[in-house]
Amino acid sequence: MIPRPVAAHIARLFNKWYSRTSFTNLFFMAGTTVQSPGGNKVDEVRDWLLLIDREESKNSLKLLGKILEDFFEDTSYAGDITDDRSALSATLEKYGLRYVHGGSVVSVKTAGATQSLELLLVDKDFPAVLEEFKRATDNVETEPREAASAAANILEAICKEYVVQHPHLTAPAVQNLSNVFDVVRKDLGFDPAAVEDNDLKTVLSGVISTVKGIAALRTHASSAHAQATSKRRYRLAPRHARLAIHSAHAVVAFILETWTEREQGN
Secondary structure, three states: OOOHHHHHHHHHHHHHHOOHHHHHHHHHHHOOOOOOOOOOHHHHHHHHHHHHHHHOHHHHHHHHHHHHHHHHHOOOOOOOOHHHHHHHHHHHHHOOEEEEOOOEEEEHHHHOOOHHHHHHHHHHOOHHHHHHHHHHHHHOOOOHHHHHHHHHHHHHHHHHHHHHOOOOOOOOOOOOHHHHHHHHHHHHOOOHHHOOOHHHHHHHHHHHHHHHHHHHHHHHHOOOHHHOOOOOOOOOOHHHHHHHHHHHHHHHHHHHHHHHHHHOOO
16 A cells, blocks of 8 residues: 555655656556556656555555665766655655665565565575565565465575585485475584574474475465365465565575574684
8 A cells, every 4th residue: 555645755756856757657667557647747646656556556565666766776866865765765664664675665564574684685696585585575465375485485595596506415306495495404504403402402493394384385375376276275364474474584594694604614
């Protein structure tokens, strides 16, 4: 949902920084099929965003992120746009939203737990994992099945990348999430049997069970599998997808942090 005050704030800023032709191009390049309502520049941008929110509600935040990508990330503005960017970020936060690098606007309740992971992924330069990360956050509210599937893809992609970058490891014959994670966790020492502390042993056992659960969720509840004939169809709500995403992110962050410590000799 695009709150009216957010749409109004964007309208004022677009009136200041863009010509009518320029912001019209931004809207259509973002992929909206909603036509401009016309009017003066401020009214046009505000009402256009509200129309998108009403007529393309499932994709409204995704479209908003693409519309705002130029505003937040272009470095060629003639004037100092920093204060206006900060002000719009504050308005988004006020209404439970956040702009994420790469052209996404996400719910704050999704973004909070993913920001640190995004930084870790940027640091490691993992484009495939970053793309899955973006897909998960984009779809959590509107397409929870896609988001849950992306959570498993994030885990699988990072595990496969780990195996590729460590030549002493042998990739499993069947490279699914459960199998590649087993290779990675054993190499990184995620073995409950090798840990003396009972509490940590329980946590590591839980991590292994979590990965297996996320893998199974993708198999049984992904958009692809949901089309198969079966006795019952998983009814995933955004909260279920959010649980899968946060769980996957926690495991990926643990893998990346342990990986980095190993590289640094810690």
